[in-house]
Amino acid sequence: MYNGILPVYKTRGMTSHDVVFKLRKILGTKKIGHTGTLDPEVDGVLPICIGPATKVSDYIMDMGKTYHATVSIGTSTTTEDQTGEIIATQRISESELNNVQIDNVVASFQGIITQIPPMYSSVKVNGKKLYEYARNNETVERPERQVNIYQIERTSDVSYENNTCQFNLMIKCGKGTYIRTIATDIGKALGLPAHMSKLTRTSSGGFHINESLSLEDISQLHEQEALQEKLFAIEYGLKGLPSIYIENNDIKNKILNGQKFNINDFNTSISGKVIMIDVQSEKILAIYEPHPTKTDEIKPKRVFN
Template identity: 40%
Template sequence: MTAAPSARAPRRPVHGVLLLDKPLGLSAQAAVARVKALLGAEKAGHTGTLDPLASGLLPVCLGAATKFAQVQLEADKAYDALLRLGARTTTGDAEGEVIATAPVDADRLTPARLADLACRFTGVIEQIPPMYSALKKDGKALYEYARAGVEVERAPRRVTIHALQLEPVPHDPAALRLRVRCSKGTYVRTLAEDLGAALGCGAHLIALRRTATGPFELAQAVTLEQLQHATMEERLQRLLPPEALLHGWPQVTLEEDEAGRFLAGLRRRGRWPDAEAVAVFGARPRALLGIGRCRGGELIPVRLLAPAEIAQWLTQTHAS
């Protein structure tokens, strides 16, 4: 006799940002699904994917916070990585097949040479996106072409390397540790390959860990195992408010009547300096209403929370 399928756990509105330390071997989407299930949340998304072979900081947006996920997609990121020198692969990382090898002269990897190399790759640089990436050409992801053995011409893209450190790995002369803080759209795999080319021996990525995104640091993150062993109350206490995604933005605060009109999508007038992006709050109770822009003394709504979402967030905050 076939057992009846177990009933799906009920979902409910949950709002906020959970900073997750994503483990190796799990896709970003699968990690989000696990968080969503553990919190019983109706809606969840992430703020920038991490490959299964990468670990580290993955901000998971829940409920109302998903409306502002794009902000973190645009944010600077920081990574720790390990490079294997002396070999290039089809994918630029350890998943691919080795396509070229070259000897590694470890004696030449002096601190001075590595510092000079890091300096050369700091600032605005150009990268050619890897074939094994999710960028699209004629509606298809580049990795689909790559898996079919088709090479597609890619235009170089400008990215910014804000800070770069290169260090030898003790007892492993064919490895380098890389620490980088970079703009959105930077491919660390491509950076590894370009560094290997500059050293004359080739290189590929063998480990990658995201340590920061925007204002968030890995030290703030929780693991899936920790979440699994926590009570629901403890899980909710881990959530940052949706406005955490708007860290550092100018703020506008509206009294009750003005807040209601703003939430209805109406422009408001006031003595606000021009700003392309502001976080808008209601005064009493203090709560995020949405985001807007200020132009010529007008506050223009851009992205609004629903009154129900605001009420649910306030209730959730009080309950936890």
Template identity: 40%
Template sequence: MNAPRTRVQRRPVHGVLLLDKPLGLSSNDALQKVKWLLRAEKAGHTGTLDPLASGVLPLCFGAATKFSQLQLEAPKTYTAIARLGQTTTTADAEGAVLRERPVDLVSITPERLAAVQAQFTGDIQQVPPMYSALKKDGKALYEYARAGVEIERPARAVTIHALKLALTQDEDGQPAIEMVVTCSKGTYIRTLAEDVGEALGCGAHLRALRRTDTGGIDLARCVTLQALIDMPEAERMQHVLPADTLLHAHVPVTLGEQDAGRFLSGLRRRGDWPDASAVAVYGDQPRALLGVGHVTSGELIPDRLLSPLEIQQILEGTPLHTERGSLETL
């Protein structure tokens, strides 16, 4: 007879946990595991990272979910390994080999790599892969691909902010290219690996991918899932950072008590602020994040607001039930 499952008592958690996502887990699986470990009521991630990729994945809880879109739009940096001489059906290691070609390592000189770097740096056009979640007539492209149907995909504009290529070997000792890429939203690293391989005359497919930075948040600030599992519950909560962790690029504006209350009601406020497209707005006494907005012609205009309950819970701290059943506040 199976033992009855213990019901997890959820609680309000507000903030951001910076996870170093492991290989083999989808972004949503990783989110659900951390949500369970924190016993959080509400959670969301800031953009998917494929199961075959590891690295920086900010997870948002409670009020911080209102700002997750900011990370979706942010530039991201990856380190990738692309095996030379083979193309696959999926452009990565999961697919069947489509074509094999010899790799002329002598011709892959630093000068040639520099020329290919320049070719794929800046604003470029990419044709999305068939094995992707993009939709056609309400159906994901990978569903068509699995059925053997090829769909015409128009090229899309993406931006490669920086690209560094170096000759290396993959985990099997085969010739490969290491790519360090900083790119815009919507860039497919698999497609970039394929395109770089074609530019080198031998083809390529992605063997390994690790996200090292997203919107200025790097791996040094992240915690692994296994470390979270192994630590006591109270220690896990110490890894939940304030919601404004995602707002480091915003201009801070602080409002007095009356203006703060009106701003939270959705009213615009006037002041001598310079124009700014992204503003993080705080109340003065006590200091608390109220939301985000923008300033136009001296007018502070709300965009996303925290609720009074969320602000109160953040100021009071999240109640934590200990193993002894007592109640403490972090």
């Protein structure tokens, strides 16, 4: 059975669930999961966890993502992207905006920002997804959320066509960020309707689009029995966490049995999640974290045995 992380290139027109469904058929295994959905009209890298590697999918999602987006100024839509119905328009002339204005607004979105999720999203309110309310023409108060924008910058000249303008952005961000909401909020900051007209995810969880494989590539490699060598080890999916290398066999056995430890048992400062790695095999043994009530203890979050 396969075991590892596979960066897949998701084409436009497919859902993330479609990718998982097709991979299950290709590989003949049900133990497959993705690491954060991409909307159907978004393409890019989608890290897929296979076999025991499904245990680390949450940690991959915590490692951040990079997107290349196109922002269109002059129209806004119900979905905040190009798939929705137009709800507002305004003619944009070349004398109305300049690079300096746009760059100043774009720069204001770097750091911790507050977002209101789009109505057409899978965020749940009162146990029901927002897009379900939207499809029923129901309104509901959407909870604000804070997201982290590590870097955001304009990557193209501003172009004008058909009384609208467009420009491209590169955005590095933490999980839970809605790029289409950034596009519409940039428009609001400029006092103009806007939406996201194109989006590609170029990296996710440390995996880059250039190293991702298409479903066709994966099918061929599987038939040639050469796919396993393309999979990344579980350890790669946890590279965002600090590591402690374990040499003592007695401690290894205690870790694999899920025992707790005194925080001073290891010659390192532990303030959050940490991975325990076997020195000899370089394989991950477990993920540990500080005990919620006993400040002098660490406890296993997940054991890999």
